[in-house]
Amino acid sequence: MPRYKLIVAYDGTDFVGWQKQEPPDPDAPAPAPGEEPRRLYLRTVQHVLEQAVRKVVREPVVLVGASRTDSGVHANGQVACFTSRPDPSKGVGWPIERGTEGLVKAINSKLPRDVFVYSCEVVDKKFDPIGRAVEKEYCYSIVTGQVRPLWDRRYVFHTWYELDAAKMQQAADLMVGEHDFVCFSQASHGRKTTVRTIYKCEIETPQPGKFVVRISGNGFLYNMVRIIGGTLVEVGRGKIEPEMVREMIASGDRKLAGVTLPPMGLRLEWVRYEEGNRE
Amino acid sequence: MPRYKLIVAYDGTDFVGWQKQEPPDPDAPAPAPGEEPRRLYLRTVQHVLEQAVRKVVREPVVLVGASRTDSGVHANGQVACFTSRPDPSKGVGWPIERGTEGLVKAINSKLPRDVFVYSCEVVDKKFDPIGRAVEKEYCYSIVTGQVRPLWDRRYVFHTWYELDAAKMQQAADLMVGEHDFVCFSQASHGRKTTVRTIYKCEIETPQPGKFVVRISGNGFLYNMVRIIGGTLVEVGRGKIEPEMVREMIASGDRKLAGVTLPPMGLRLEWVRYEEGNRE
Numbered sequence: 001m002p003r004y005k006l007i008v009a010y011d012g013t014d015f016v017g018w019q020k021q022e023p024p025d026p027d028a029p030a031p032a033p034g035e036e037p038r039r040l041y042l043r044t045v046q047h048v049l050e051q052a053v054r055k056v057v058r059e060p061v062v063l064v065g066a067s068r069t070d071s072g073v074h075a076n077g078q079v080a081c082f083t084s085r086p087d088p089s090k091g092v093g094w095p096i097e098r099g100t101e102g103l104v105k106a107i108n109s110k111l112p113r114d115v116f117v118y119s120c121e122v123v124d125k126k127f128d129p130i131g132r133a134v135e136k137e138y139c140y141s142i143v144t145g146q147v148r149p150l151w152d153r154r155y156v157f158h159t160w161y162e163l164d165a166a167k168m169q170q171a172a173d174l175m176v177g178e179h180d181f182v183c184f185s186q187a188s189h190g191r192k193t194t195v196r197t198i199y200k201c202e203i204e205t206p207q208p209g210k211f212v213v214r215i216s217g218n219g220f221l222y223n224m225v226r227i228i229g230g231t232l233v234e235v236g237r238g239k240i241e242p243e244m245v246r247e248m249i250a251s252g253d254r255k256l257a258g259v260t261l262p263p264m265g266l267r268l269e270w271v272r273y274e275e276g277n278r279e
Numbered sequence: 280m281p282r283y284k285l286i287v288a289y290d291g292t293d294f295v296g297w298q299k300q301e302p303p304d305p306d307a308p309a310p311a312p313g314e315e316p317r318r319l320y321l322r323t324v325q326h327v328l329e330q331a332v333r334k335v336v337r338e339p340v341v342l343v344g345a346s347r348t349d350s351g352v353h354a355n356g357q358v359a360c361f362t363s364r365p366d367p368s369k370g371v372g373w374p375i376e377r378g379t380e381g382l383v384k385a386i387n388s389k390l391p392r393d394v395f396v397y398s399c400e401v402v403d404k405k406f407d408p409i410g411r412a413v414e415k416e417y418c419y420s421i422v423t424g425q426v427r428p429l430w431d432r433r434y435v436f437h438t439w440y441e442l443d444a445a446k447m448q449q450a451a452d453l454m455v456g457e458h459d460f461v462c463f464s465q466a467s468h469g470r471k472t473t474v475r476t477i478y479k480c481e482i483e484t485p486q487p488g489k490f491v492v493r494i495s496g497n498g499f500l501y502n503m504v505r506i507i508g509g510t511l512v513e514v515g516r517g518k519i520e521p522e523m524v525r526e527m528i529a530s531g532d533r534k535l536a537g538v539t540l541p542p543m544g545l546r547l548e549w550v551r552y553e554e555g556n557r558e
Contacts (some may be wrong), residue, residue, distance in 0.1 A: 009429050108427065116429045148387065150288050150395045151434065 001085045002096070004103070005123045008065075008078040010045050011114040013154045013264065017071040018078070020046045045069075045115060049080060052110035056103065057084045059092040066129040066271040067136060070223075072263030074155065077118075077270035079129045129271070135199065137216040137269040140229040140261065145209045156210075157229075157265035163211055163236030165203050170242035171235040172201040172213070174249075175228060182252045184228050185221035186260070194221055203232070211236070214269075223260050230258030280364045281375070283382070284402045287344075287357040289324050290393040292433045292543065296350040297357070299325045324348075324394060328359060331389035335382070336363045338371040345408040345550040346415060349502075351542030353434065356397075356549035358408045408550070414478065416495040416548040419508040419540065424488045435489075436508075436544035442490055442515030444482050449521035450514040451480040451492070453528075454507060461531045463507050464500035465539070473500055482511070490515070493548075502539050509537030 021042045050063040066079040086093030094103050100120040107117050141156040142163070143149050149158050175198050182194040198217040205211055213229050231248070234240050240258075248256045300321045329342040345358040365372030373382050379399040386396050420435045422428050423442055428435050454477050461473040476497045483491040492508050510527070513519050519537075527535045 011429060011432075113427070113432050114429070116427055118426070147397070148392070148395055150290060150393070153290075153392050155430065 001083060001125055002094075002122050003081060003083045003125045003127055004094075004100070004120055005127060005129065006049075006080045006082075006104075006107070006120050007118040008045075008049065008080050009076045009116050009118060010074060010078070011154065012045070012069060012072050012074040014043065014114060015045050015048075015071065016042050017073070018045045018065050018067065018069045018075075020044050020050070045075075045078075046080075048112065048115060049107075049117075050082075052107050052115075053082055053084075055110045056106045057093050059084060064129055066133050067268050069266075069268055070263055073266045073268070074264075075268040078268055079133075079271045081123065081127060081129045083125065132273050133219075133271050134274055135216055135218060135272040136220065137200075137214065138220070138225045139215070139267050139269055140213040140225055141265045141267070142211040142213070142229070142233065142261075143209055144211070154264060155267070157261050159233060159237075161233075161237040163233065164238065165205050165211060165236070167238070167242050168211070168213075168232045168236040169203045171232055171245045172203055172215075174242065174245040175201045175215070179249045180252060181221055181224055181249070183248045183254055183257045184224045184231070185254070186223040186227070187254065188222065191221060196220065196224075201228075225266060226261045226263070227254075227257055227259075229261040229265065232258070233261065234258040280362060280404055281373075281401050282360060282362045282404045282406050283373075283379070283399055284406060284408065285328075285359045285361075285383075285386070285399050286397040287324075287328065287359050288355045288395050288397060289353060289357070290433065291324070291348060291351050291353040293322065293393060294324050294327075294350065295321050296352070297324045297344050297346070297348045297354075299323050299329070324354075324357075325359075327391065327394060328386075328396075329361075331386050331394075332361055332363075334389045335385045336372050338363060343408055345412050346547050348545075348547055349542055352545045352547070353543075354547040357547055358412075358550045360402065360406060360408045362404065411552050412498075412550050413553055414495055414497060414551040415499065416479075416493065417499070417504045418494070418546050418548055419492040419504060420544045420546070421490040421492070421508070421512065421540075422488055423490070433543060434546070436540050438512060438516075440512075440516040442512065443517065444484050444490060444515070446517070446521050447490070447492075447511045447515040448482045450511055450524045451482055451494075453521065453524040454480045454494070458528045459531060460500055460503055460528070462527045462533050462536045463503050463510070464533070465502040465506075466533065467501065470500060475499065475503075480507075504545060505540045505542070506533075506536055506538075508540040508544065511537070512540065513537040 021044060046063055046065055053061055061082040061084050063080050063082045069075055084093045086095050104117050104120045143156045143158050144163055149156050178197040180195050185194060196217055196219050200216045202214045203211060204214055213232055215225060235242050300323060325342055325344055332340055340361040340363050342359050342361045348354055363372045365374050383396050383399045422435045422437050428437050457476040459474050464473060479495045481493045483493055492511055494504060514521050
């Protein structure tokens with residue numbers, strides 16, 4: 001009963017997020033005039049990838065992802081798992097002798113061009129990509145200035161303000177460590193505890209006018225990276241002082257933190273597990 | 280009666296090319312069952328940009344572009360011109376005192392996110408962006424290997440074959456000079472002469488597995504860059520020898536040259552005019 005772990009990348013622009021959603025009830029009454037038209041299909045990464053895997057293994061496997069990225073959010077190292085036993089008598093499953101590289105190629109051949117599987121390995125049969133994750137890294141990309149991004153516009157957040165990277169780094173340093181991050185979370189986070197540990201929060205400036213917030217931690221609350229990003233932008237443009245981050249964390253007051261940045265700048269970079277290296 | 284010259288960039292993916300096309304006749308009979316549905320609107324860059332300019336100057340100006348890029352082809356330095364005289368009594372035109380920088384900002388504020396105007400200058404009133412062009416540069420981007428491009432997929436052509444850049448450069452060198460390029464043109468080119476001068480044809484390898492064909496000349500026939508690109512790919516993968524380019528040009532036989540590469544790898548880089556520098 002082999003269990004497979006896939007490393008998956010996707011451009012989230014044309015998806016309503018990772019997680020499969022129930023399609024709207026086809027028997028529901030038609031929308032009243034002026035109401036939004038009913039969407040007939042919700043395009044999620046989980047659904048699209050699950051369909052591709054099902055075509056390859058010819059059985060209704062269930063795919064579980066490490067991180068439920070939001071609508072419009074990208075991933076370069078999402079982790080997704082499924083279990084499938086080859087049974088030649090029924091013509092289902094993936095023949096072990098064809099290897100995991102062959103499985104990757106077969107799945108990719110069924111995927112649209114905005115999703116790609118980098119690699120696959122066999123993991124133990126109880127492997128849970130959510131529960132066993134010990135660290136995740138996200139990056140949030142920002143461009144500044146008078147030239148609105150064209151080629152990168154699906155992957156970066158653009159602001160007209162100039163940003164001060166040194167001030168942003170001072171504020172970012174105060175994020176590192178174990179804190180109650182409730183002030184950087186949307187109210188509907190639905191978690192028992194809002195204490196998380198941030199291992200790293202770095203401001204990279206790969207080229208003039210470009211800023212990447214690279215952040216890793218043992219877990220993130222709902223919208224946490226986007227609110228931290230919004231806070232760092234407000235620090236960078238001089239609207240608030242870096243030291244204010246201490247007060248935000250101490251107060252637990254969402255209103256003291258910055259705005260939630262839009263999804264297109266955010267990308268899940270990798271998920272690390274107990275037993276292995278970054279994947 | 281000032282005439283304005285704009286430098287325009289666009290992501291051609293979601294356009295059916297530069298040139299405005301007549302919308303289908305709304306009085307035509309409805310398509311029969313099984314026929315393609317009638318398109319109600321043809322999204323062209325010229326139309327979208329013209330609409331933006333018309334909103335700013337509040338008169339029905341006509342926009343002329345230097346190069347009629349095909350469906351799916353990009354531009355980083357397309358040139359587009361229009362004439363508009365400010366007339367405060369009618370509330371039309373662009374007030375000279377608000378400057379060309381203000382005009383650029385006003386037009387950009389009316390444009391969708393896949394078109395962007397970099398700059399604007401006032402040119403002489405007879406300036407013809409097609410007739411006065413003396414040199415154009417295009418680049419064609421190719422990626423090779425087992426990893427299908429994800430983030431760049433709208434801007435590169437992907438091939439599974441490995442390519443030999445040195446061989447490609449040998450073939451590219453034979454393109455340079457004044458030749459009859461009819462073998463590198465689609466039959467329906469509709470031009471009197473098929474003689475053109477190529478000033479430069481360079482194979483750049485900015486990173487492993489990435490190849491850029493950078494080509495400039497005094498003019499290009501229909502699909503010429505894409506067919507030259509296809510020929511260089513066949514040379515690079517060893518299917519034909521670099522020296523074959525001589526024979527292709529001498530014979531004028533389209534069948535000897537390579538395939539036409541798809542549009543997404545092609546980008547118009549700049550257009551140069553008699554009186555000035557690259558723009």
